[in-house]
Amino acid sequence: MRLRGTRKSSNIEDRRRSGGRGGAIGGLGIGGVLFVLAIGYFTGIDVTPLLNGAPQSQPSQTRELTPQEAQAGDFVASVLATTEDVWSQVFPQQVGENYDAPTLVLFSHQTSSPCGGASGATGPFYCPADEKAYLDTAFFATLAQRLGAKGDFAAAYVIAHEVAHHVQNELGILGQVNEARQRSSQTAANALTVRLELQADCLSGVWATYVDGLLDPGDIEEALNAARQIGDDTLQRNAGRVPQPHTFTHGTSEQRARWFATGYESGNIASCDTFNTDRL
Template sequence: MRLDDLDPSNNVRDLGSGGGGGFGGGGGNILFALLPMLLGSRLGCGTIALIGIGAAIFMTLGGGGALLSGGGGTTGSGGQQVAQQKACDTPEELQACRVMTSTEQTWTKLFAADGQRYPAPVLNFYEGGVQSGCGQATSAAGPFYCPADRGIYLDTAFFRELATRFGAAGDFAQNYVIAHEVGHHIQNVTGTMEQVRARQARMSQAEGNALSVRVELQADCYAGVWAAQNRDRLEAGDIEEGLRAAEAIGDDTLQKQARGTIVPESFTHGTSAQRMKWLKRGLESGSPAACDTFSGAV
C-alpha cells in the first residue's frame, strides 16, 4: 500500500519498555490478569477493547483526551516516571504512523459527511508491557484498543509474529491490524461500545461472547471501509494479504492450533470465514453503513 507521501501522524507516542500512563489499576488489572488464563492462548487483535468494555462495569470510562507525542515523560505503574522515546523512528513504527495519518484523513471525511467531528485516537508504541487506561497488559495480548483513554497500543514485534507464526506477512496485513483497532475507536466514540457494555451486563457468558464477536466483526468491516476509501493507494496483493491475516486470527483457527479442538461458545472474535466476510464487506462497500453486524446473522 502506497503511503510514502504521507507525513507521520502527530497522534502517536512511544512509551518504550514498561511505560504507560493515563488511568491505572482497579478492576482492569484483574481482567487483564485473568483473561490469558481463561482463553488459554494469546488474546489477539482487539481483545482488550472488549476488556475495556468489561472493565467499565467496575470503573468509570472517562473520556481520555488527545495525548500527542512530544517531550517529557509519563507516569507508569507504581508512580515512577517513564521517559517517552521518539515515535515513528523505526521502519515498522513509521509505517504505522503513516497508516494512522491515512485513517485520520479517511474518518475525518466520513464523520464530516454526517456533520460530525472525528476525534482521533492516540497510537502508543511500547515494548514488553504497558500500563494503559484499561489496566496492565503485555505484548502477549497483541495490539489492542483501550476505550478509557482512547488509545491504540502496539508492540511492533507483533508484526514479526504475524508473519512467522500466523503466516500473514506483508505491509497491508499490518495495516489491517491497525485499521481494525481504529475500528474499535469508531465504535467507542459513536457509542456502540457503551451500548454493548450495557447489554453484556445482563447476559450470560456465552451470550456476551456472541455479542463480542459482533463487535470484532464490525471493526473488521470498518478496516475494510478504510481500505476501500483509499483504493487508489492499494497495490497488487494487498487485499489478499489482509484476508490472509483475517483468516489467520479467526477464533476457530487459533483454537485448533492451540488446543486441537474448537469451542464455538467461547469465540469472542469470530471464525476465520466470518472475519474475512466482514473485511470484504467493508472493502466492497466503502461505507460504514454496510457494517451493521448487530442485525441478523453474521
C-alpha cells in the same frame, strides 16, 4: 502499501524507549482476556495461546530504538495518518458529525492502560476509557512469522482494526455493547463481542476502500489472509485445541474475512451493521 511521501500522524505516544509503563504482568490467556472484556470491554486480538512459552524481551529503564523498531514506528504513524484522513472524510459524509482521532500508544513488552495492563502477547488493543489504541510493534513479526499473515497491508489492517474500535466508540456502540454484556450470561456476552469485532473488521474494510489508491496488487488479499489467520477457530486449532464456538470473541476466519470484504466492497458504514443480521 505505498506510503512513501505520505504524512505521518502526530497522534503517537511512544513508550518503547522506557520499555512500557506499569508493573510487570504475565501473558494473559483466553480466560484472562475474557475477564478483562467483562469488566472493561478490552478489545483486541488475543494471540496468547500461540505465544505461551515463547521468549519475551525484558523491559529496560531506558534504551535506544533499533532500526527495525524505528521503521515500524514510522510505518504505524503513516498508516494511522491514513485512518485520520479517511474517517475525517467519511464521518461528516455518512454520519453527519466530525471525527475525533485517537492516540496510538507504541509499547514494548508490557504497558498499562485504564482498561488494565497488557503484554505483547495480548496483541494490539483499544481502550475506550482513554480513547487510545495500544500496539507492541513486535506483534508485526508475530503476525508474519507465527500467524502466517505476511505483508505490510496485513499489518496495516491490524492498525485499522483497532482504529475501527475507536470509530465504534465515536458512534456510541462500544458503550451500548458493554451495557448489554453486563446484563448477559458469559456465552451471550461472548456472542455480542463477536458481533462487535466483526463490525470492526467491516469498518476496516471501509477504510481500505478509501486508501485504494495507495494499495499494491495483492494488498487486499494480504488483509483477507490476516483476517482468516486470526479467526477464533483457527487460533484455537493452532493452539492444539478443538474450536469451542461458545468461547469465541472475535468470530471465525470465514466471518472475519467476509465482513472485511463487505466493508471494502461497499465503502459504507451502514453496511457494517452486524447487530441486526441473522447471518454473521
